[in-house]
Structures are given as structure tokens and as C-alpha cells.
Amino acid sequence: MLVRIDHLVLTTANVDACVDFYVNGLGMRLERFGEGRMALAFGQQKINIHEQGREFEPKALKPTPGGLDMCFVTAMTPDEVMQRLDAAGIRIEEGPVTRTGALGPIMSVYVRDPDGNLVEISSY
Numbered sequence: 001m002l003v004r005i006d007h008l009v010l011t012t013a014n015v016d017a018c019v020d021f022y023v024n025g026l027g028m029r030l031e032r033f034g035e036g037r038m039a040l041a042f043g044q045q046k047i048n049i050h051e052q053g054r055e056f057e058p059k060a061l062k063p064t065p066g067g068l069d070m071c072f073v074t075a076m077t078p079d080e081v082m083q084r085l086d087a088a089g090i091r092i093e094e095g096p097v098t099r100t101g102a103l104g105p106i107m108s109v110y111v112r113d114p115d116g117n118l119v120e121i122s123s124y
Contacts, residue, residue, distance in 0.1 A: 012052065019049070025085070081121050
């Protein structure tokens, strides 16, 4: 029945810091749509941004900044990922380490976004 994830929703306490991290730090594109809505786009996916206390309906039962643990796949090597993160001033929490992704073994580097969400950046 299901074939892929289209989008997720990230609740943030600070929209500007969130956008800066994902756009300037991780290379996503900022897209604006609807009436004042924003999304972080990459590949064929996007992450809609909701500001805490100003979420769009319908929404999660308990939208919370810092409650996500997500993994992104990159074509970069772990060394290239670490160099990019360092250049952007993003502190590496862990890695590179071997993990298991949806398609098999991956090498992962972990960081936290400004809300404290755990962000895993992985390569197959």
C-alpha cells in the first residue's frame, strides 16, 4: 500500500534558527507555500515547519520541539559530511558509526538541530 514518505512536520521553538540549520547547515531548500507556510525540501521529500504554539490544523496530539529522531541519506562520504558540518559550525554528537538503515548497513554521523532533535546523516 505505502511506497514512500512524502513529508514530515517539525515543530520548532525558533523558526529562524531552524531554517538556518537545515538550509545553511544541511543544504536543504526553503520553500514557502499557502498563507505563510514554510517547508524544508530535499530530493523528493520535504519537512513542513510549524512554530510551537502556532501550529497548523490538524496537528500532532503533542507537537513538541526536540521530539524527533530522524535519519537522512547523503551521497557524501562520512569525512565529507564531517567537513561540511565543521564548516557550518555544527557540533558532531557521535560518529561516524556503523548502523543499519532501511536498505542495509550505513555509516552515520549524528548532530542535534537547534531544538535538540537528533539528526542522523548517513551514507550507504
